[in-house]
Amino acid sequence: RGLRTCLISTNLRLIEESFRGIKQAIQAKDTLQNVTILSPSETLHGMKALDVCCMTKNLLAFYVDRVFKDHQELDPRILRKISSIANSFLYMQKTLQQCQRLCHCRQEATNATRIIHDNYAQLEVRSAAIKSLGELDIFLAWIEKNHQGTSAA
């Protein structure tokens, strides 16, 4: 039983709005155009419903524990948006923690998560963080697709 049984009741629309506000500025700093970290084709979009909850939990942790920390932002306008996203992800993590029993991690999700971390580790840390931030729309679209219940908020 996938994410649908462990719904994240979060206002994705506001997170998407925050990201749209910085997407151009962030992606402009990404100089490695032929490289991807979330690699949608193999990793995320191949996920089965059973693995959605675990994958969501793992990717939230990837961003909260790694990406947002590795990225150093000086522009207050961009900093505010990233802070908004980071704190929203923190809230989503807490919501998911309440579903711990329903959020089993099978090998497929563990392997997919390792691919993402390996992709990240192959790049210089600042470049990896910028690229992952620029790919947030991939992750947000994936959550939206697997989590239709909350998008109405």
Added chain:
Amino acid sequence: DGAAVLPAPQNLSVQSTNMKHVLTWSPVMVPEETVYYSVEYQGEYESLYMSHIWIPSSWCSPTAGPECDITDDITATVPYSLRVRATLGSQTSAWSTLKHPFNRNSTILTPPGMEVTKDGFHLVIKLEDLGPQFEFFVAYWRREPGAKEHIKMVRPGGIPMHLETMDPGATYCVKARTFVKAIGRYSAFSQAECVKVQGESLPL
């Protein structure tokens, strides 16, 4: 960085109603001078993972008044730390930090304002526009013994909404409350408002 000679602002507190959050403090008084203030915030993420990072508030870095609308800065349902300092020319006070972090789930939700009207035989409601985070649950019934209560979810406010086509001579009542999904809370119901329809009431 100017020497900290100005006294730091005191008595910081947050007033929050219907998801509008205002930080206030006691002004720093300097005769015949205008003291400015800067407000900064840290979400739980920053305090856990990047405690050296404080973010200038959207509207109050700097500001002249002893208050700051922080609604646009508080964008997640997690605790936020807030701090303020005073500035006068090159003089800068120490930071004063809100004693307890603020979480928007503590906001006061008031029953919504509403206008209940008749458009011929149509029962129409117009609800207070409280912003995109608000949904409204409207309960309405025909005032008679054993009446059944109907519920409708309305979003957003500020737009007249048709509830029911009424029978001549009958009286209909309406009440409403708000729901904010971001914090998972409801307001209390408003007082019921009733309208009576002209004409002879139909035989039962």
